[in-house]
Amino acid sequence: MNLVIDANMIIAALIKNGAARQIILSDKFNFMSPDFIFDEIYKHREYIGRKSGLDHKDFDLVMLLLFQQIDIVPFDEYRSSIGPATAIMKDDIKDIPYIACYLGQKCDGIWTNDADFNNKPGIRVIDTATLLNILK
DSSP: OEEEEOHHHHHHHHHOSSHHHHHHHSSSOEEEEETTHHHHHHTTHHHHHHHHOOOHHHHHHHHHHHHTSEEEEOGGGTGGGHHHHHHHTTTOGGGHHHHHHHHHHTOSEEEOOOGGGTTOTTOOEEOHHHHHHHHO
């Protein structure tokens, strides 16, 4: 199953060794994310550190571990989908790259808990519970 992964799922996996980390580290899914994902995560590095108790070194180690399972999609590979993604996500422009990546890579879904993705035409949102059921 090819899935675009939203930053909030990676942040959840960084904060706690729970369901999100288990899903990312499983070999049942092929995760990908647009190339701006690192900016998005590092913008919240201090918050993640406070919530998780990870110091900078451990944060970097967990990031390395997680991103061994996530393919980074360069902008050139989803650039042509920016227009359609903008039309779909006109209410939440910060999420346009995720939709463009989803459309450009022809993925099976987007794994997110962000309600802004729900009920968008042509977009399949996959939640954590669904992925955990697949792992069983």
